[in-house]
Amino acid sequence: MRQIVVIGGGIAGVAAAWFLRQVGGSQVEVTILEGSPRLGGKLATVELAGVPVDTGAEAMLNRRPEAVELARAVGLADDLRYAATTSAGLWTRGALRPVPAGTVLGVPADLDALAECGVLSADGLARVAREPEVPGAVVEDDVAIGKYAAERLGPEIVDRVIEPLLGGVYAGHANELSLQATVPQLAPYLRDDPSMVHAAQQAKAAAPTSDAPVFAGLDRGVGGLVPAVARASGARVRTDATVRELRRTPTGWQLVVGPTRAPELVEADAVVIACPARPASRLLADVAPAVAADLAGIEYASMATIALAYPATAVPDSLPGSGFLVPPVEGRLIKAATFSSQKWGWLAERAPGTLIARCSVGRHGEEADLQRDDRDLVAGAVADLHAVTGIEGPPLDSHVARWGGALPQYAVGHRARVARIRTGIAGHPGLALAGAAYDGVGIPACIASARLAATQVLAPWSDPERMTT
Ligand SMILES: Cc1cc2nc3c(=O)[nH]c(=O)nc-3n(C[C@H](O)[C@H](O)[C@H](O)COP(=O)(O)OP(=O)(O)OC[C@H]3O[C@@H](n4cnc5c(N)ncnc54)[C@H](O)[C@@H]3O)c2cc1C
Incomplete structure (x- = not known):
């Protein structure tokens, strides 16, 4: 029986526990150590005016399979619901106007649709229309999406469209966020042609068409996903169990858990670190200092x-x-x-x-x-x-x-940073990282990272064919 500890009881942590049990079966005993008094992390549902309301994540992207498939696998198939409307507005230039159709996170592929919704002034629109002729270098390395877009498309579309759309996902600043990490669909085209409009048009043309609803939710709230996954994983769950230290032992890992005045030592054969980058960095300070330094740089x-x-x-x-x-x-x-x-x-x-x-x-x-x-x-x-x-x-x-x-915040250079982190962690068998800090902040991306982490720590004794979800 292998003892595996998952640090962090957000969606990435419980999903990792689920995949660990899927692969390891009865050969694996999983414990989730969650520092706060409740499971869920950024997923939480409260009662407001007598009804359940999500205060963190409230929608799961349905055009990626991971979240809806996991919800089905853990018995929530009948609770899946799809958004009745996705038509959103943009408060700009003194009025509420429709979010322009045909963009890739605000980068326009369809200039007629952009003009129609009225979000930009005539000058702002004219500037965007001139973009394909604006001279400039192709994007070999990562750049800040806001700066690059302002040079090519003009500042108005950055301020009034790209910034709020990016802000809706990352709560960040377009002038600091990485183009490669936030709009990976555009990056390959920009290596050959600097035009963002052309890149958005090519990305749209290459994207698979789908009639499936964009977002799925859960009856009574997305906050219900984490406890359901934790239950179905069969993992032992401990809350109020902050992991403060991680040490290598001759046979595996030792974790220092709980308050400093009453520390508890927990032994494990393998560990999945599924907490945010800062606590992950602190835990890895002695075990993998270079990885810890890279993690500390994720704001x-x-x-x-x-x-x-x-x-x-x-x-x-x-x-x-x-x-x-x-x-x-x-x-x-x-x-x-x-x-x-x-x-x-x-x-x-x-x-x-x-x-x-x-x-x-x-x-x-x-x-x-x-x-x-x-x-x-x-x-x-x-x-x-x-x-x-x-x-x-x-x-x-x-x-x-x-x-x-x-x-x-996926700052410029984020993907290279994550590649270094993964390479560094690969040198420590029985250790893996999962969560929003790496390959996407949305629920499906967190679940994908959990699956990868489970595969990595079980690699020495697992059969990947048993990964059914
Ligand atoms: C307000 C808000 C709205 C969002 N809306 C959406 C949305 O609609 N759709 C979507 O897909 N995504 C949304 N997101 C993003 C998504 O919810 C998160 O990126 C995702 O839930 C993060 O999951 P995680 O498991 O990586 O981390 P977390 O949810 O942060 O979980 C990490 C857990 O680790 C615990 N922990 C930390 N340190 C330790 C330690 N030392 N020992 C033990 N435990 C520790 C924490 O207490 C926490 O419970 C939203 C995020 C926010 C904040």
């Missing part, structure tokens, strides 16, 4: 979500379907709002006559707004929602969730 954005319940009578008829994004240049508190009860039919059924809205606040390096107390954050979100949509306050109920270290 995180903190953010808060403010969930609000309004009576339907307070809500105008013309709300955009799933919500709207706010470009930072607009100077508002909120960066985005999701109209959860319009997006998810299951929520609308449970909350008839109520609008559930969820606002996001905070960006990398801009923590000042997060210092405000809950009442102040709610008041700010209510004021912004009123200004943008006309929803009349006060809300019936509210909930503020604060996410310190919410989202890793």
